[in-house]
Amino acid sequence: MKTLTEHSYVACAKGVCGGEPVIRGTRTAVRIIAENWRAGLSPEEIQAEYPHLTLAQVFDALSYAEDNPEEMDALIAQHHRAYEKGVAASAKRRANGRR
Secondary structure: OOOOOOOOOEEOOOOOHHHOOEEOOOOOEHHHHHHHHHOOOOHHHHHHHOOOOOHHHHHHHHHHHHHOHHHHHHHHHHHHHHHHHHHHHHHHHHHOOOO
């Protein structure tokens, strides 16, 4: 049986980062913390990259990500698709002589 954890540092609000989970009081998406962790950074290294966050906030974001893996996978995939689409559109504009 899975035990759900309270995440006091994580919030979702429609007008903040498209409603995706963020560190409360910031615009730092939990997705970004999760991506850094999946890329091999330690919680301490992530906190050093985002010095406005406390280590407790980083750990809570990681806990949230682990409690909600399907949501994190979907958000990460969505942002990767958006990035690739933007890169393709930029390349097309450059090829057509526009910026």
